[in-house]
Amino acid sequence: MKIVIINYGAGNIQSIKFAIQRLGYEAILSDDAVAIKTADKVIFPGVGEASSAMKKLKISGLDRLIPTLKQPVLGICLGMQLMCNYCEEGNTQGLGIFDCDVVKFNNSVKVPQIGWNQIENLKSDLFKGIKEKEYMYLVHSFYVPLNNEAIAITDYGIKYASALQKDNFYGTQFHPEKSSKAGEQILKNFLAL
Template structure:
């Protein structure tokens, strides 16, 4: 299986690579458009700030390539947010793959939301074999509200989309690669799609 991790100089790519290696997969890290287009599966990790990430994606021409991909595609953390229409983070237009907007948390709780939370309302083959007592690891200040595309939810304290799916595009707000056995199961489910 040819798995590609998109390299746009803004992701936690080594953690994702190590998580895939534990599953027996040697992923290719690249920003090469042709390599990405020919992959069987594409993973789009992310950490950092939306506007800077979008500038890099545009500079590499990936802002045009990514939305046109037809193979199974998994966004992680900022990767999920970049797949949306717009982010309140620095008023940033995003890739406009998933017809949702990214909002800043409005809460009396500490932001960023950091730590382990359970996920619930599990749908989609990506969540196969999980249950609502499973915990995943989040680090984020912005979130995607719940919608018909939500395939897992979490609370902080209001409900938000912990994972979404739109056509062949899957995304998780949490760090699957740092979420222990639950994250490993999600990555395996993605590889099995």
């Protein structure tokens, strides 16, 4: 199986690569359109600030390529947020794959949310073998409000969409690669799609 992690200078790609290796697979880091298009599975990571990450995608033309992919694609953290229509962080137009926006947590909660929180209302093969209210690791100041594409929900003062799915596109606000055995199971499920 050919697994490509999109390399656009905005991600903790090494920890994802190691998590895939622990599952017995090798992942290639690449920004090459042909390598990405011909992959069996694509992982779109992201850590950092939305507008500068989007600029990097535009420079490489990946902003046009990613929405056209037909194989399973998994956006993680900022990767998932960039797959939405719009992100308040840096007033950023997203890739428009998920029909929702990304907004900032209000002042009633500690920002960023850092640490373990539960996911529930799980609705996808991505969560096979994962129990309701399982803990996942999160680090973020912006979130996706509840919407029709939500496949998991997390409560952090408000309930928000902590995972999304539309067609072959999946997104997790949490970091499966840093979420212990349950996160590893989610990556395994993604590779089995």
